[in-house]
Amino acid sequence: MMGPGLDTVLLGPLLVEFPFEATYVRSIISVSLYVSLIAVALSTLVSVPVAVLVGLSDFRGKGVLTSVINTGMGFPSVVVGLAVLFLVSNQGPLGALDLVFTKEAMVLSQFVLATPPVTAISLAAVTGVDRGVRDAAHALGGTRVDTALVVVKQARYGVATAVLAGFGRAISEVGSVLIVGGNIAGADGVSKTRTLTTAIQLEARQGRYGTAMVLGAVLVGLVLVVNAVVVRLGGRGVGG
Amino acid sequence: MFRLEGVSVSSGAETVLADVSVAVGTGEVLAVIGPSGVGKTTLLDTLALSTRPDEGVVRFDGTAAWAAGRGTRLGVRRRLGMVFQEANLFDASVRRNVEYGLRVRQSWRERVGGAIRGRLLSNRLVGWLRRLRATVGGDPTAPDGGSAGRSTAVEEALGVVGMADAADRHTASLSGGEAQRVAFARALAYDPDLLLLDEPTSDLDPRNTAVIEEAVATARDSGIGVVLATHDMHQAERVADRVAVLLGNGVVERGPTAQVFEDPAEERTRKFVAGELVY
Amino acid sequence: MEIQRREFLAAAGAGTLAGLAGCSGGSGSGDGGGDRPGVAGETLTLTTTTSTDDTGLLDELHPPFEGMYGVTVDAVAQGTGAALETARAGDSDVVMVHARSLEDEFMREGLGVNRRDLMFNDFVVVGPESDPAGIEGMSSATAAFAAIANASAPFVSRGDNSGTHTKELAIWAQSSAEPGGDWYRETGQGMGQVLNIASEQGGYTLSDRGTYLSQRGEVDLVILVQGPIEGGPDTLANPYGVMAVNPAVHDSVNYDLAMAYIGYLTSPQAQDVISNYEANGKQLFFPRALSEDPDFQQYVPEGWSSSEGR
Numbered sequence: 001m002m003g004p005g006l007d008t009v010l011l012g013p014l015l016v017e018f019p020f021e022a023t024y025v026r027s028i029i030s031v032s033l034y035v036s037l038i039a040v041a042l043s044t045l046v047s048v049p050v051a052v053l054v055g056l057s058d059f060r061g062k063g064v065l066t067s068v069i070n071t072g073m074g075f076p077s078v079v080v081g082l083a084v085l086f087l088v089s090n091q092g093p094l095g096a097l098d099l100v101f102t103k104e105a106m107v108l109s110q111f112v113l114a115t116p117p118v119t120a121i122s123l124a125a126v127t128g129v130d131r132g133v134r135d136a137a138h139a140l141g142g143t144r145v146d147t148a149l150v151v152v153k154q155a156r157y158g159v160a161t162a163v164l165a166g167f168g169r170a171i172s173e174v175g176s177v178l179i180v181g182g183n184i185a186g187a188d189g190v191s192k193t194r195t196l197t198t199a200i201q202l203e204a205r206q207g208r209y210g211t212a213m214v215l216g217a218v219l220v221g222l223v224l225v226v227n228a229v230v231v232r233l234g235g236r237g238v239g240g
Numbered sequence: 241m242f243r244l245e246g247v248s249v250s251s252g253a254e255t256v257l258a259d260v261s262v263a264v265g266t267g268e269v270l271a272v273i274g275p276s277g278v279g280k281t282t283l284l285d286t287l288a289l290s291t292r293p294d295e296g297v298v299r300f301d302g303t304a305a306w307a308a309g310r311g312t313r314l315g316v317r318r319r320l321g322m323v324f325q326e327a328n329l330f331d332a333s334v335r336r337n338v339e340y341g342l343r344v345r346q347s348w349r350e351r352v353g354g355a356i357r358g359r360l361l362s363n364r365l366v367g368w369l370r371r372l373r374a375t376v377g378g379d380p381t382a383p384d385g386g387s388a389g390r391s392t393a394v395e396e397a398l399g400v401v402g403m404a405d406a407a408d409r410h411t412a413s414l415s416g417g418e419a420q421r422v423a424f425a426r427a428l429a430y431d432p433d434l435l436l437l438d439e440p441t442s443d444l445d446p447r448n449t450a451v452i453e454e455a456v457a458t459a460r461d462s463g464i465g466v467v468l469a470t471h472d473m474h475q476a477e478r479v480a481d482r483v484a485v486l487l488g489n490g491v492v493e494r495g496p497t498a499q500v501f502e503d504p505a506e507e508r509t510r511k512f513v514a515g516e517l518v519y
Numbered sequence: 520m521e522i523q524r525r526e527f528l529a530a531a532g533a534g535t536l537a538g539l540a541g542c543s544g545g546s547g548s549g550d551g552g553g554d555r556p557g558v559a560g561e562t563l564t565l566t567t568t569t570s571t572d573d574t575g576l577l578d579e580l581h582p583p584f585e586g587m588y589g590v591t592v593d594a595v596a597q598g599t600g601a602a603l604e605t606a607r608a609g610d611s612d613v614v615m616v617h618a619r620s621l622e623d624e625f626m627r628e629g630l631g632v633n634r635r636d637l638m639f640n641d642f643v644v645v646g647p648e649s650d651p652a653g654i655e656g657m658s659s660a661t662a663a664f665a666a667i668a669n670a671s672a673p674f675v676s677r678g679d680n681s682g683t684h685t686k687e688l689a690i691w692a693q694s695s696a697e698p699g700g701d702w703y704r705e706t707g708q709g710m711g712q713v714l715n716i717a718s719e720q721g722g723y724t725l726s727d728r729g730t731y732l733s734q735r736g737e738v739d740l741v742i743l744v745q746g747p748i749e750g751g752p753d754t755l756a757n758p759y760g761v762m763a764v765n766p767a768v769h770d771s772v773n774y775d776l777a778m779a780y781i782g783y784l785t786s787p788q789a790q791d792v793i794s795n796y797e798a799n800g801k802q803l804f805f806p807r808a809l810s811e812d813p814d815f816q817q818y819v820p821e822g823w824s825s826s827e828g829r
Contacts, residue, residue: 136329138317140322141320141341143344184594207714
């Protein structure tokens with residue numbers, strides 16, 4: 001029922017007002033997805049083990065560490081962008097890798113931004129798993145790794161939420177990708193480091209709020225689709 | 241033979257167990273009775289190697305578990321089955337729950353392979369891989385032999401608690417009593433040498449309690465040693481071969497069930513079994 | 520006379536290279552063989568101001584250059600201050616900006632070499648049609664700014680260290696008035712956004728002509744003081760320069776390609792592209808690299824003389 005209506009709203013301006021080619025929009029979408037998905041995948045690989053490690057063990061300073069992680073959720077993205085720029089800049093520690101204004105640098109900054117929320121929410125999910133389930137896994141002969149795996153499986157909805165939150169932060173963020181990526185699109189209209197957010201920012205900078213809104217709608221649609229896919233996959237994991 | 245020798249456990253400044261010794265052999269049921277909060281759970285946790293005693297020795301077939309390496313302790317733990325007051329089932333199908341103990345005993349290669357086969361690969365691809373393995377000289381039946389054996393063990397264990405039809409249900413759909421029966425099957429599926437039961441029926445109705453008690457008898461008859469912690473003296477009387485009475489951090493009396501219940505040596509025991517006690 | 524010949528030779532050289540590149544491209548030997556220019560496949564990083572990129576000029580200028588050398592130009596539009604700062608760190612190979620004072624500083628620091636004048640357009644002072652400060656038709660930008668300050672009429676500033684902002688501050692410095700107080704609003708936003716804000720608040724602002732023209736239909740702002748293109752004061756001129764990052768300071772920069780790029784931009788071919796580039800039927804930029812008369816000033820900081828000894 002919303003199909004045709006949405007098409008008109010989205011595609012109408014796309015075809016009529018949009019000064020952009022389909023290849024342009026497609027290339028920015030793919031840069032956005034490339035950067036956000038890889039960054040969040042890396043974040044997940046780091047965050048979930050860290051969350052399990054912190055969540056399942058008791059040590060001095062655990063409370064402090066937890067609040068440090070929670071604070072990280074509020075990291076200003078522009079500051080992260082500047083820090084990453086300093087790292088990858090020609091004169092920075094990673095200067096030799098020639099990463100300034102590349103997708104890889106953007107992945108790095110989005111990884112730094114996404115990791116705290118993914119860790120914090122995973123940690124909350126892991127901590128929320130019933131102690132009895134851990135005891136059961138242990139009593140059934142599970143090693144520590146087995147117990148950790150059981151906990152992650154039990155916390156899978158929370159972990160999925162964490163991954164989505166990280167993805168949401170990565171794909172909707174504009175400050176740091178602009179700084180380290182440079183918002184570059186070739187003269188042929190193919191994005192190199194331009195994402196949906198920086199493209200929106202570019203439109204807004206020139207006062208073209210209408211086209212900025214259309215790109216904004218594309219971004220929201222993209223986030224919805226990714227959320228739906230993750231929820232779907234999470235739901236299928238029940239057999240686990 | 242599984243035994244605690246002179247075990248003391250404290251929690252903070254508080255002594256939970258003081259100089260406790262118990263032993264259980266294969267094919268017998270030892271009931272540990274006593275009021276709530278007396279340390280029955282700690283005693284089972286100590287036997288399960290989940291709690292390390294401050295003093296004393298936990299010995300399995302002559303090996304002092306805590307003096308041995310971690311690998312040895314894992315081996316010992318894997319001869320144990322445990323059922324808690326709560327079912328503590330995993331949020332998954334009954335089958336996945338019951339086969340869990342078997343799965344963690346597999347090598348990582350088998351487990352990862354099994355997971356991939358189960359989820360990602362089509363049957364055709366599996367067949368193709370198996371033929372490939374046969375041509376390079378491996379045993380073509382190996383992977384399937386494992387999963388078929390596992391499937392049988394799951395069915396048998398569920399059969400003992402009358403849940404054979406429930407293998408493909410999700411645990412969320414089980415009643416409390418059914419869940420506890422599945423938890424019992426889960427601890428039985430990998431054929432442990434010793435079952436540790438911590439108040440397994442205290443939340444159950446009489447019908448489900450009877451099923452569990454019958455399953456305890458079945459386990460004993462198949463040569464499994466059972467330690468049953470319970471505050472229900474009648475249950476101890478029904479299922480135990482021997483009884484140890486835990487009062488005030490220590491075992492105050494032990495002996496064959498009939499003797500402890502009918503002719504207790506200690507006044508405190510007499511009061512406790514008469515329901516007059518307590519603390 | 521001599522300068523002119525040298526420029527001619529440089530242009531001819533670029534043309535020859537272009538011819539070669541065209542030939543080898545046509546022959547289909549695409550994997551960087553000996554008959555391609557040595558830079559083929561490389562990437563030139565240009566940091567530039569938002570106005571050159573936003574107007575679409577670079578999209579017209581770059582394809583011929585990219586085709587000629589088989590290279591890619593990554594244009595990072597940052598605003599003049601940030602563009603120079605990025606180059607200062609050695610993260611770009613060439614800069615194209617429009618704030619002579621900042622460019623001079625960059626050269627004096629030894630970071631920028633081989634500066635060339637590239638093109639120009641101009642700034643205009645825009646404001647609401649009601650014109651509360653009464654500046655319409657003034658022939659002096661500094662007088663207009665002073666009138667705005669005296670009337671305490673709203674003035675919206677870029678406040679972002681861009682070329683436009685630098686120009687605005689220079690005008691304030693020359694005028695008798697101090698920017699500050701309630702009526703003076705620094706936004707830190709791009710030109711398009713500043714025009715929108717000025718329109719909504721009934722304020723004045725300084726805008727480059729190109730951005731104003733492309734947005735004229737959407738804002739309630741009119742030109743009150745013209746720039747030199749339409750007969751206004753020279754103070755409002757908006758010259759663009761291009762220069763390479765000094766490879767002696769940052770050995771990682773692609774100096775060869777930067778120089779090829781500067782050579783291309785200042786060639787008759789690219790200068791034609793600039794003068795033919797229009798938006799909404801209006802020419803936005805005026806070429807300035809080619810001149811029969813010598814213009815030494817473009818190579819050195821303003822006011823520099825050889826007796827400075829540096």
